[in-house]
Amino acid sequence: MHAAVVHSFDAPPRYGTIDTPQPRGPHEVLVDIVAAGLHPRVRSAADGTHYTCDGTLPMVPGIDGVGRTPEGELLYFVAPDGVPGTMAEYAVVDRRRAVPLPADSDPYAVAAAMNPGMSSWVALRRRVPLPPGASVLVLGATGNAGRLAVRIAKHLGAAHVVAAGRDPERLAVLGDTGGADVTVRLTGGEDDDAGLADAAADVDVVVDYLWGRPTEQALRAVLTARADRARPLAWIQIGSVAGPDITLPSAYLRAANVQLVGSGQGSVGVSDILAELPELAEQFTAGTLSADPLQVPLAEVEKAWTAPVPPEQRIVLTPGG
Ligand SMILES: NC(=O)c1ccc[n+]([C@@H]2O[C@H](COP(=O)([O-])OP(=O)(O)OC[C@H]3O[C@@H](n4cnc5c(N)ncnc54)[C@H](OP(=O)(O)O)[C@@H]3O)[C@@H](O)[C@H]2O)c1
The missing domain is CATH 3.90.180.10 (Medium-chain alcohol dehydrogenases, catalytic domain)
Structure with a gap:
C-alpha cells in the first residue's frame, strides 16, 4: 500500500x-x-x-x-x-x-479536531474535573488546541474563560465569537504581568499549552496577584510550544495553594482517554465544536x-x- x-x-x-x-x-x-x-x-x-x-x-x-x-x-x-x-x-x-x-459527519473535520480537542477535554474531565462555575485561563489560546480549549472549558461548565496568546487577530476572534470572556495579549514583555494579573488573578484552573518563559512569567503574575493565596489553583501542563523547561522558584509552591499537574499520554490511562472520545466526537458531529x-x-x-x-x-x- x-x-x-x-x-x-x-x-x-x-x-x-x-x-x-x-x-x-x-x-x-x-x-x-x-x-x-x-x-x-x-x-x-x-x-x-x-x-x-x-x-x-x-x-x-x-x-x-x-x-x-x-x-x-x-x-x-x-x-x-x-x-x-x-x-x-x-x-x-x-x-x-x-x-x-x-x-x-464530516470525516475531515473530525480527523483535524479530535487530537487538539482531546487535550483540554481529557485534562478537564480526567485530571482536574472542572468545579462548576469555575474560572479558567487558557495559556496559549491562539493555536488549534487552545482555541478549542476555550470552547470546551465553557461546554464543561466554566463560567469565565480568559484566553491568553500572542496573535492579536486570533485573540480578537476568540473574544468576539470564540467564547472567551477576556483576552490577554502576550508579547513577552513586562506588560504581560499586568495583563495576566488583571485578568487572571483569581482563576481556578490554568490550561497551559506554552511552558518555557511565558509560563514562568504567568505563574509569577497570577500567583502574586491572587486575592486569596489559599484559594485552590490547578495548573495543568498540556503542551510546551514555548519551551520544554521552566525554572520554578520553590517559594511559589509554599506561597499559594497551587497544584501543578500534567495531562497527556501516560498521566492519563489509555482506557480513560478512550472513554472520553465518544462524547467529544459527538460535539464535532453536532457542531457544538468545530x-x-x-x-x-x-x-x-x-x-x-x-x-x-x-x-x-x-x-x-x-x-x-
Ligand atoms: N497533552 C496532550 O494531551 C496534548 C494533545 C494535543 C496537543 N498537545 C500539545 O498542545 C500544543 C498545542 O497543540 P496545537 O494542536 O494547538 O498546535 P498548533 O495548532 O500548532 O498551535 C500552536 C500555537 O502555539 C502558539 N505559540 C507558539 N509559540 C508560542 C509562544 N512562545 N508564546 C505563545 N504562543 C506560542 C502559536 O500561536 P501564535 O501564532 O499566536 O504565536 C501557535 O498557533 C502542542 O505542544 C501539542 O503537542 C498536547
Whole structure:
C-alpha cells in the first residue's frame, strides 16, 4: 500500500510503499483511511523528539484518523501500538480504540479536531474535573488546541474563560465569537504581568499549552496577584510550544495553594482517554465544536510537511486524493 514513510528523523516523510498491515485478532479490522491529522504530536514522533519515541525506523507517522470499514462504517480511531501509523492507504483499527461516526459527519473535520480537542477535554474531565462555575485561563489560546480549549472549558461548565496568546487577530476572534470572556495579549514583555494579573488573578484552573518563559512569567503574575493565596489553583501542563523547561522558584509552591499537574499520554490511562472520545466526537458531529481541516493528498506528504499552514487550520492527509 502507499504510505508516508519516515526514513530519517532529520527529513520529512516520503510517499512510498510498505506491506499492508493485517488485523491480528478479533478486535482488529483493516480500514480504508479517509483522513489522518498532521498534529504537533505526529511531527514530534516523526522527528524522534516525542517522549514516547523508541527510535525505530523506517516508520509510518500518524496517531489517529478517520477510516471506513469494509462494511462502510465510518470510525474515528486512535492507532493501536505495534502497527504502522495512519498516514497510509489502510490502517489496522482496534475497535476498542474506535468511535463510530454518523454517516453524515464530516470525516475531515473530525480527523483535524479530535487530537487538539482531546487535550483540554481529557485534562478537564480526567485530571482536574472542572468545579462548576469555575474560572479558567487558557495559556496559549491562539493555536488549534487552545482555541478549542476555550470552547470546551465553557461546554464543561466554566463560567469565565480568559484566553491568553500572542496573535492579536486570533485573540480578537476568540473574544468576539470564540467564547472567551477576556483576552490577554502576550508579547513577552513586562506588560504581560499586568495583563495576566488583571485578568487572571483569581482563576481556578490554568490550561497551559506554552511552558518555557511565558509560563514562568504567568505563574509569577497570577500567583502574586491572587486575592486569596489559599484559594485552590490547578495548573495543568498540556503542551510546551514555548519551551520544554521552566525554572520554578520553590517559594511559589509554599506561597499559594497551587497544584501543578500534567495531562497527556501516560498521566492519563489509555482506557480513560478512550472513554472520553465518544462524547467529544459527538460535539464535532453536532457542531457544538468545530475545526477547519486543510485537505492534502497523501501523495503530497513530503511537501505538506514543511509548507506553511494557516494557523487556524490543521492539515489532514487524504489517501483518496
Ligand atoms: N497533552 C496532550 O494531551 C496534548 C494533545 C494535543 C496537543 N498537545 C500539545 O498542545 C500544543 C498545542 O497543540 P496545537 O494542536 O494547538 O498546535 P498548533 O495548532 O500548532 O498551535 C500552536 C500555537 O502555539 C502558539 N505559540 C507558539 N509559540 C508560542 C509562544 N512562545 N508564546 C505563545 N504562543 C506560542 C502559536 O500561536 P501564535 O501564532 O499566536 O504565536 C501557535 O498557533 C502542542 O505542544 C501539542 O503537542 C498536547
